[in-house]
Amino acid sequence: MAGGTSTPGESVLSRSMRLLSAFDADDPYLTLAELSARGGLPLSTTHRLARELTNLGLLDHGRDGRYRIGVRLWEIGGLAPISLELREQAMPLLMRLYDATGENAHLAVLDGHEALYLIRIMGPHAVPTLSRMGGRHPLHTTGVGKALLMTRDEHWLDRFLAQPLERDTTHSITDPAELRAELNRARVRGYATTREEMTLGNVSIAAPLPAVPGLPPAAIGVVTHLDRADENRLAPLVIKAATAVSEVFASARS
Amino acid sequence: MAGGTSTPGESVLSRSMRLLSAFDADDPYLTLAELSARGGLPLSTTHRLARELTNLGLLDHGRDGRYRIGVRLWEIGGLAPISLELREQAMPLLMRLYDATGENAHLAVLDGHEALYLIRIMGPHAVPTLSRMGGRHPLHTTGVGKALLMTRDEHWLDRFLAQPLERDTTHSITDPAELRAELNRARVRGYATTREEMTLGNVSIAAPLPAVPGLPPAAIGVVTHLDRADENRLAPLVIKAATAVSEVFASARS
Incomplete structure (x- = not known):
């Protein structure tokens, strides 16, 4: 589910959604580099956004350094x-x-x-x-x-x-x-x-x-x-x- | 689960998370005014963010005018x-x-x-x-x-x-x-x-x-x-x- 490339002026939310959408059932764990490539975002932007998404509980950052969808996101999703x-x-x-x-x-x-x-x-x-x-x-x-x-x-x-x-x-x-x-x-x-x-x-x-x-x-x-x-x-x-x-x-x- | 009041300079992601966290199992449908009050954000900010979250599929906007957690968010959450x-x-x-x-x-x-x-x-x-x-x-x-x-x-x-x-x-x-x-x-x-x-x-x-x-x-x-x-x-x-x-x-x- 790799996205396209980010456009200048794209909103923070839209870019964050690219990162969240980078995960799929075959690849639920992604390194920063994989997140960056799949999200079509520069590594620096990916790093900054992933850190903030992690702080908010929307992503989790494992001890192995890889990111995954966070427990809090799963929990909020259950309210749909x-x-x-x-x-x-x-x-x-x-x-x-x-x-x-x-x-x-x-x-x-x-x-x-x-x-x-x-x-x-x-x-x-x-x-x-x-x-x-x-x-x-x-x-x-x-x-x-x-x-x-x-x-x-x-x-x-x-x-x-x-x-x-x-x-x-x-x-x-x-x-x-x-x-x-x-x-x-x-x-x-x-x-x-x-x-x-x-x-x-x-x-x-x-x-x-x-x-x-x-x-x-x-x-x-x-x-x-x-x-x-x-x-x-x-x-x-x-x-x-x-x-x-x-x-x-x-x-x-x- | 009402949040506090937004602080100046708070990030878009943090404010969006306030809106997503405004929903709970007792109140899975919220009007714009309720979202604004629970999220502790001005009505105009709430309207702008809720519209963008809806466009991204993280919220859904029903025919009754009320917002709810979106199907896409539920789906991404399932990847945790x-x-x-x-x-x-x-x-x-x-x-x-x-x-x-x-x-x-x-x-x-x-x-x-x-x-x-x-x-x-x-x-x-x-x-x-x-x-x-x-x-x-x-x-x-x-x-x-x-x-x-x-x-x-x-x-x-x-x-x-x-x-x-x-x-x-x-x-x-x-x-x-x-x-x-x-x-x-x-x-x-x-x-x-x-x-x-x-x-x-x-x-x-x-x-x-x-x-x-x-x-x-x-x-x-x-x-x-x-x-x-x-x-x-x-x-x-x-x-x-x-x-x-x-x-x-x-x-x-x-």
Whole structure:
């Protein structure tokens, strides 16, 4: 997530945001030189800003000399309504889905052209997945992503499909016409599936939440292993959970 | 969490932090006037900074005119090692504890003189608690808090007990000598308990994690209802989980 180069006159906040945005899940620890390079800021500016961000608790500076996102920033972030309300309200219902299935249970919302994961429940017997709370994944290769696509109109899909679809595995659907046909099938039966389209061996089953005014489109899904993917058993549980979470969201807003 | 008054020459970052720190779990939505008052900044400064923070995604500005912590800030916060690593590594083991008990399962770390909750698993049959991920609670009235106190030496406890202990319920232990005696008993048996000291009707059982070099003190606990609090059954499960999580943390660092 390297940024561009700083422009003269750019504000302190904008430059600080370059530094905060330099971190990602693959590289959560960065040296001053890495921060400087990724943020596109001179070393002296980076040093001064990083020191102040550290004093404020937005960054932490480890004994190894590397910077990381600070505990205080994590804590403030937890006050975003998406976490404080949506995630907390949905959690018991996602746990109910977990209780009934023992599988990975996910809640994601649409953000731009990606699925942003609000909840990822991973039990001790669940298959490994790449997802995590606060993580992002493609719409066309994940169960919750396809469920989110089910809620989009043709105009939105036209724009989405104007960009090339990346291939995560040999099973990923990257042909726009094929994906549209897949979404139509999903809409008819009320849920989406993926078969090894993101991770080999994994199958997902997901359903969109009935829309709630004022909230972003959201979806719930489970991820299981190919060998135990019982679609007929799991799909009704997923749809039931999606409906229940939507009702909780709606009643909290009325 | 109202701040003081801004001083002349205070940096843009410091003033921005005042605004971000103006939000708390009780008031996650603030008008411009509220932001200004809580941040201790003039209305014009607040307006200018809030607009820039909104443009950067650190704040969101709702249709109702109120500000809230932005999705982007939540997302960046998730990259803090405390969330990205500790929480993600511990989650499957906390889920195992949940599977075995069906009760609220918590992981908290010591931060200052408070317990900072990294994980709160709340199943559909769990008793209501005040905790949430990213939330803070007192050390002397929560199970994980007392377990964290078990790890502190006399010198640390002297400083902690120099301040008055707040009373959350009539059962809260607020007498320093009584709390010290309670901690000694907890150390002998290897786990801490609370009985309605934070929430009436709730009982908690918690154990400290065996220390891992470089990590803050941490504890795991369950919260259940008084009527079904089987200490002899729950305590060994909690201690087992605490040991397992500590081992996972340690092996991820070696």
